[in-house]
Amino acid sequence: MDDDAVFKALADPSRRLLLDLLFERDGRTLTELDAELEMTRFGVMKHLKVLEEAGLVVARKQGREKLHFLNAVPIRQIHDRWIDKYTEHRVSALLDLKNELEETA
């Protein structure tokens, strides 16, 4: 939905690290994630909150633990709606090459 929130969420290296960790293995708990960052639990909580609000992380509570899951959909969205536009030149470069070859042949 909100592209800006996603871009802002991705702008911090700690948050990208959290996404990488969740990509590697989903459903981790806060303290589990905390163990991987050089930061107190509170800092990690704040980052996870930002990620949740951007829709990049979805969390489910189980007993006294909170399990965190990666949701890649918003990344795909900014990819399709924004980034792709800047990267598709490569494709047209290939098409140009194809056309050129066909004309030569």
Added chain:
Amino acid sequence: MDDDAVFKALADPSRRLLLDLLFERDGRTLTELDAELEMTRFGVMKHLKVLEEAGLVVARKQGREKLHFLNAVPIRQIHDRWIDKYTEHRVSALLDLKNELEETA
């Protein structure tokens, strides 16, 4: 080179707008770009500086004017090195579908 600078540069909507403007038409001057944003010249200068430092904009000085050009390479880099990893699931989803259809047939 520096992924973090690129992500940070992309995190601001004014800067993304600047990139969109340059995507539309390259080689614009500062005052030309300034005219499109609701901000003073100085604000735009700062944003352009951030974009330059991230390598997303390259500028050439011509007389008393400064011409700004878009460089999409860093966007492609974060795409290939980071974003693609989260979006390629779609490809495997398509492959799964393909396999499923082949098995059914």
Added chain:
DNA sequence: AGAATAGGTGACCAAATGGTCACCTGTCAA
């Protein structure tokens, strides 16, 4: 030469950001 034009610098400011801590609640296990 003199005025207008395009851009640059450094100081400054308010608001957002990244992080810690004291303290509190709910849940599990001995």
Added chain:
DNA sequence: TTGACAGGTGACCATTTGGTCACCTATTCT
């Protein structure tokens, strides 16, 4: 049932960020 454990809240703080302004330099036009 009592202690340990997982998580949450609000206050607080330093730094960064997004933006303006006064003033300055270099180039162009008449």
